[in-house]
Amino acid sequence: MGTVTVGFALVAAACGGGGDESSSVIGVDKDDLQSTATTAAVKEPTTMEEWEKLWETERAAMVKAIKGGGYGKSGTTVKGMNGMSVDLSKCAAGWSDTEGLTDTSIKVGASIVQSGTLAEYGNYGKSIDVLFKYYSAKGAFKDSTGKTRTVEYIQKDDGYDANRAIPIVDELLDSTKAFAIWTLGTPATLKLYDKLNSRCVPHPLAMTAHPAWGDPMTKPWTSGAPVASYTTEALFWGDYVEKNFDKLATNGKVTVAALVMNNDFGKVYNQGFKEYLANSAALKGKVEYLTEQIEPQAPTITDAMTTLASKNADVFIAMTAGTSCTQANTEAARNGMKGKVKALFYPNTCGGTSFIGKEKVGGDGSAGDGWLIYEGGLKEIKDTVAYANDPWMKFLRAELEKAGINPSSSSLLGHGAAYGWPVAQMLIVAGELEGGLTRSNFLTAMRHFNMTPPTHFWGIKSQLQGGQDGYINEAGVLSKFNAAKQLWEPQGNIIDLNGKSKNCAWDTAAGNCKA
Numbered sequence: 001m002g003t004v005t006v007g008f009a010l011v012a013a014a015c016g017g018g019g020d021e022s023s024s025v026i027g028v029d030k031d032d033l034q035s036t037a038t039t040a041a042v043k044e045p046t047t048m049e050e051w052e053k054l055w056e057t058e059r060a061a062m063v064k065a066i067k068g069g070g071y072g073k074s075g076t077t078v079k080g081m082n083g084m085s086v087d088l089s090k091c092a093a094g095w096s097d098t099e100g101l102t103d104t105s106i107k108v109g110a111s112i113v114q115s116g117t118l119a120e121y122g123n124y125g126k127s128i129d130v131l132f133k134y135y136s137a138k139g140a141f142k143d144s145t146g147k148t149r150t151v152e153y154i155q156k157d158d159g160y161d162a163n164r165a166i167p168i169v170d171e172l173l174d175s176t177k178a179f180a181i182w183t184l185g186t187p188a189t190l191k192l193y194d195k196l197n198s199r200c201v202p203h204p205l206a207m208t209a210h211p212a213w214g215d216p217m218t219k220p221w222t223s224g225a226p227v228a229s230y231t232t233e234a235l236f237w238g239d240y241v242e243k244n245f246d247k248l249a250t251n252g253k254v255t256v257a258a259l260v261m262n263n264d265f266g267k268v269y270n271q272g273f274k275e276y277l278a279n280s281a282a283l284k285g286k287v288e289y290l291t292e293q294i295e296p297q298a299p300t301i302t303d304a305m306t307t308l309a310s311k312n313a314d315v316f317i318a319m320t321a322g323t324s325c326t327q328a329n330t331e332a333a334r335n336g337m338k339g340k341v342k343a344l345f346y347p348n349t350c351g352g353t354s355f356i357g358k359e360k361v362g363g364d365g366s367a368g369d370g371w372l373i374y375e376g377g378l379k380e381i382k383d384t385v386a387y388a389n390d391p392w393m394k395f396l397r398a399e400l401e402k403a404g405i406n407p408s409s410s411s412l413l414g415h416g417a418a419y420g421w422p423v424a425q426m427l428i429v430a431g432e433l434e435g436g437l438t439r440s441n442f443l444t445a446m447r448h449f450n451m452t453p454p455t456h457f458w459g460i461k462s463q464l465q466g467g468q469d470g471y472i473n474e475a476g477v478l479s480k481f482n483a484a485k486q487l488w489e490p491q492g493n494i495i496d497l498n499g500k501s502k503n504c505a506w507d508t509a510a511g512n513c514k515a
Contacts, residue, residue, distance in 0.1 A: 044458040048391045051454055058451045059425065063432050066448050071466075072433055073097075073440040078220075080447045081466030086220050088440065091200035097438040100179025106141065106151045106427065106437070108132070109172035110182035111165040111192075112207070114157035117297050118322030120354055120412055121184060124207055125155045127416030128182075128423075130399050135424045143431030151427070154178065160296060160322070162187040173199065179439065182419075186210045186265035187296075190508065193222045202442045204426065205419045205472065209233070209348065210268055211513065212506030214470030216447060219505075223446060226418045226453065226462060226473045227348050227376025230265070232501060234272030236374040236476055237317055237345060242282050248314045248342050255288045257313035257341075259304055259328055261320045262293040269319035269347065271511065294324060305331035313337070317345040325350035326360045333367035346373040348476070352411020353382055357486055369483035374476040377457040377494055381407055381414030383487055392454035418455035422462055422472065425451055461498055470503045 045051040066072055071080050078086040088095070100107040114122035135141065136150035143149075154176060158165040165188035172178045173195075180202035183189045189206045193213070196203040203222040206213055211231045213224030228236070241254060248254045258273070260266040270291060277287050290311050292304035301324050308316065309332075316337060318328040325346060332338045346356065351373060358365025379387060387393040396417055397407040407413055429445040431437040446464060449472065453462045460475045474497035479488040504513040 045454075046389075046391060048395050051391060054452060055425065059429050059432070062429050062445070062448055062450055065450075066433065066444055071448065072444040073435070073438070078440045078443055080216075080220075080444060082468035084216055084220065084447055084467035086200075086440075086443065088200060092198055095200050097440055099177050099439070101149070101437060103147050104149055106149050107176060107178045108151055108153050108180050108182070108423075109169075109176055109178035110153070110155045110184075111158045111168040111172070111188060112155050112182065112184045113160040114155070116159045116161075116322075117299075117324065118160040118185070120322060120410060121160075121207065122157070123410040123412035124184070124416035124419055125153075126403075126405055127396070127400065127413050128420035129153045129155070130396075130403050130405070131417060131420035131424055133403075134399055135428075140424070140428055141431060141437070143436030144434065145436035147436060149437070151424075158184070158188060160185050160188075162191045166191060169195070173201065180204060180423075180442065182207065184208065186268070187263045189213070189222075190264050190506075193219055197221045200439065202439055202446065204423050204442075204446055207419065208265065210265065210506075211504040214501065214504045215506065216464070216467050216470045216503065217505070220447065221443060223464065223470070223472055225376075226422065226455070227351075227378070228374070228474050228476045228497070229471060229501065230268050230347075231272040231504075232474055232497060233348055233374055233476065234269055234276060236478070236495065237273055238276030238280060238283075240343070240372075240478070241287065241315060242280055244343070245283070245286070249286075250312075250314055253286055253288060254283075254315060255290065255311060255313045256315040256317065257308040257311050258289070258291045258317045258319050259301065259308060259324070260291045260293050261324070262295050265321065265349075266293070266319050267511065273317070273319075294320065296322070298324070301327045302331060305337075306335055309335040309337050313341055315343045315345070316341045317347070318350065319347055321347070321349040325355035329356055329361050329367050329371065333361070338367065344371045346371055348374060348376050351375050351378065351488075352380060352415060353486060353488070354411040356481055357382075358483070365483040365486060367483075368481045371481045372491075373479050373481070373488060374495075375479050375488060375490075376473065377460045377475045377477055378415050378418055378455060379457065380411055380487065382411055384408070386487075414455065418453065421453060421455055422449065422451070425449070457494060459494060460496065463498060465499060468503070469499045469501075471501050474498055474501050 076089040112125045132151040132153045141149045156168045184207035186208045197219045209225040209229045211229045260270045292307050294301045294304050356368040361367040400407040426445045430441040433441040450463045462472050477494045478491045482489050507514045
C-alpha cells in the first residue's frame with residue numbers, strides 16, 4: 001500500500017468550536033499537503049530477526065542524535081530538540097528521578113477499563129502485559145549502569161469512569177509509587193494529566209487521541225495514542241464530504257447526522273467537524289449538520305438513532321466508542337438508515353472488526369457491509385490471511401497464545417501492541433542514555449522517538465520531535481467494511497500527516513486549543 005500526503009480544502013484544522021482561527025491552532029498548512037508519494041528508506045522486514053536488526057539501528061540513531069544534540073538532563077533541566085525545555089525544579093516536592101525503580105524492576109501502572117460498555121478496550125492491557133513480559137524475559141531492559149530490570153505492569157479497572165480513575169492514579173502515585181502511568185479515555189486523562197505533569201511522572205501514549213496530548217511544551221510528560229488525533233480525523237470526514245459532495249448531495253445540499261458521545265471525547269469530534277464546515281468555502285451554506293447525544297454508559301441508543309433516522313441524512317458519522325459502536329450499526333440496519341444513507345462512518349475508536357463483525361452485529365454480518373472508516377493504519381490481528389506471513393503478527397499471536405489469550409478474540413489485542421511496543425522501545429533507549437533508566441531519560445527518549453512500528457502498515461513512522469511535533473502518529477486510510485470477508489478493505493493510499501499537525505495547548509475552560 002502506498003503512502004501519500006493529500007490536500008485538504010482549508011488551512012485551519014479542527015480544534016475548538018467557533019471557527020476563529022486564533023483558537024484553531026492544530027492543523028496542517030496547504031504547502032505541506034501535496035499529493036506526493038513517499039517510500040520507506042529500507043525494505044519491509046520479512047523475519048523478526050530483520051525487524052530486531054532494524055530497531056537496533058533505529059535505537060542507536062536515536063541515542064546518537066540525543067547525545068550529539070546535547071539533549072537530556074543537565075542539572076535540573078531536561079532539554080530536547082526544537083526548543084523543548086523542562087525545569088525539574090518545578091516538579092512536586094519529594095520528586096524522585098528513579099521512583100518506581102529497583103535494581104531489578106520497573107513499576108508501570110495503568111488505570112484502564114475492564115468492565116462496562118467500553119470493556120473491549122481492556123484488551124489493550126492484555127497485549128501490553130504480554131509484550132512487557134516478553135522483553136523482560138529477553139533481558140531487553142538492561143541499562144548503561146549494568147542493571148537489568150523486568151517490568152511490573154499493574155492494571156486497575158476504572159470502568160471508563162473518570163471519578164474512579166482519579167483514586168486509582170492517586171494510589172499508583174502515592175502507594176505503588178509507579179515509575180510511569182497509563183490512562184485510558186479522554187475524560188479521565190483530562191482530569192489527570194495536569195497532576196501527572198506537575199509531579200513529573202512519565203505518562204506515555206495515553207489511550208485516547210484527543211488533541212490535548214500534543215502539547216510537548218507545557219505538558220511534556222504526556223503523549224497520546226498511536227493514531228491520528230480526533231481533530232485530524234474530523235478533517236478526514238470533512239474532506240470526504242467536500243470531495244464527494246456531488247454524489248452525496250440531495251437537491252444541492254448534504255445533510256450530515258452524527259451520534260455524539262456526551263463527554264470530552266465526543267465533544268472534540270463534534271467541535272472539529274463543525275469547524276471544518278465553518279472554514280470550508282466550498283461547503284458553506286451547503287451542509288446541514290444535525291446531532292444527537294448519548295451517555296457513555298447508556299445501555300441502548302435506540303431513541304437517539306431513531307431521531308437521526310427521521311432526518312433523512314446523506315451522511316452519518318458515529319462519534320462514539322465501545323458498545324455503542326456496534327449498536328449504531330445494528331440500529332442503522334433496523335431503522336432503515338443502512339439502505340438510505342449514502343455514507344456511514346465509524347470513528348477510529350471503533351476500529352478493527354471487533355465492533356462490526358458478524359459475531360457482534362448478528363446474522364450474516366451484512367449490517368456492517370459498506371460502512372466507512374478512516375483507520376489509523378493499524379494491522380488487523382484477526383486477519384490471518386493477509387497477515388499469514390507477517391512476522392510481527394505471527395510473533396504477537398504466538399505470544400498471546402502462550403499467555404492463554406485467543407489472538408482472534410479481539411482486534412484490540414493488535415491495537416494494544418501499538419501502545420506496548422513503543423513504550424518498551426522507549427524504556428530500552430532511556431536505559432542506554434547516560435545514567436541509565438530514569439524518568440528524565442525516559443522523557444528524553446519519548447520526545448525524540450523515531451522508529452518504524454511493526455503494528456502499522458509499512459511506511460508509517462512513529463515519531464516525536466521534541467518541542468515541535470507532539471503527535472507520535474498522524475496517519476489514516478479510508479477503508480470500507482466487506483461483510484463477506486469480515487474485513488476492512490483500504491480504498492486508497494495512506495494519508496500521512498507525520499510532523500504536519502500543529503501542537504495544541506488545550507484550554508479546558510474554552511474547550512479548544514490556545515492561540
